[in-house]
Amino acid sequence: MRRSSDLPQEIADESAWWRDAVFYQVYVRSFADANGDGVGDLDGIRSRLGYLELLGVDALWLTPFFTSPMADHGYDVADPRDVDPLFGDLAAFDRLVAEAHEHNIKITIDVVPNHTSDRHAWFQAALRSAPGSPERERYVFRDGGGFDGSVPPNNWPSQFGGPAWTRVPDGQWYLHLFAPEQPDLNWENPEVAADLARTLRFWLDRGVDGFRIDVAHGMAKPRDLRNVDPRAELGSGVRHDNAVDPRFDNDAVHDVHRLIRKVVDEYPNRMAVGEIWVKDDARWAAYVRPDELHLGFNFRLLEAPFDADAVRAAVDHSLNAVRGLGTPPTWTLSNHDVPRHVTRYGGGALGAKRARAMVLVELALPGVVYLYNGEELGLPNVELPDWALQDPIWVRSRHADRGRDGCRVPLPWEGDTPPFGFSGAAGTWLPQPNEWAGLTAESQLEDPGSMLSFYRHALELRKSNAAFDGEELEWYGAPAGCFAFRRKGGGLICALNTSGGPVPLPPGGVLLASGPMDGNQLPPDTAVWLV
Incomplete structure (x- = not known):
């Protein structure tokens, strides 16, 4: 039942479950297929909860499973308060939440407030209505430039390639920062905010433990719709600089996050995390102020190459962004x-x-960790044939950018040949490579040297060993191409060697190493935990 906590929110948050949780991202289409159509679904996830509990994760993040024509594999939402039949139904979702909680696993889900599907009832009504109508005011429609309105309203590009504007038959243009099938909502319209609040409460009432806010740096648009500076870095997966790219990180976006926080705080012990591709640390930090999101994705560690100096800089930036x-x-x-x-x-x-x-390195750091399904199996990207590619980036870029399908191939669970227990169907929505036979969960579970066994061991130590206490780091002096830090409070030491030769270990006993050790030397391409 909805009741605000009796404790001040700041105090309640200090001991909240999510503060040091390990989340596991389930890309729903690719995790497990229970109904034999070659596409992952909610009952498939439920069938693998025992595996997830054994792995040692605390919470799941489910990618969109809502009603959608699947132009962007579910991030084009036609009804945010229902389950697409491809993935099951509301009863299947309720079963998943209940059984996950029995396994002591929290459930968090995506919400997509920047845009809807072009099949959403609101957008279909907008297309049937006249310019300036209330129906069009829910989206960003504008007249074009030029003597006949045939020039887009500004120079904004889509994140998926091509222009961010599409013209409709009556001559107006609508904005879509992603695919044309994903029209951007107008967040100056109070109906839009009210609808998001309704969606949040709908899923909170069904027992979800939190939300991941898609494109959390989006939503708000500058009223003058000024042009993007030619110096701006563009594309999906790029951190944005509002000084040159006005499409993202506008100050008014924080009103949206205050709304989200206010609704979520009506329900005890729930949380929200934002996808925040923002370049400046201070501007990034604004998203996690006390009255906004509980957590924010900081992508600096993900972007860092395998280089000790780059990784250390990413860690320092990420810690500094939330300090205080x-x-x-x-x-x-x-x-x-x-x-x-x-x-x-x-x-x-x-x-x-x-x-x-x-x-x-990641698990030694203080805070919250997000794993991506299949990384615990050591899965690589897959070089898919042209005919298999489905990401809208592939089409929008006119086949110049192969898109993101290579990291979305369905997981291999068991057996020696595709579909490796993922599905009862012979074919899966993206094809699996034959060479994944050695990477199945089944083949790794009983192998103490496998990637899966390594993850399980590391996660168990992180959860059970007091050496991981403390929220601050102390850096040691280290040879070139290396670093070592200590967790203040618990005393765990983590050392990484990205140089070309072995280096002396810091003092301490080895708790866990990522590879074979060489006496008191840390070999190249290796990390170690010491206590």
């Missing part, structure tokens, strides 16, 4: 929008070795 705000930092190495980190770190055996090292 009372909110913990967040850490992630992969998600559904970027190449998997095994591949980013070099691929093959080298990429897997470096990935093991980096997850030790």
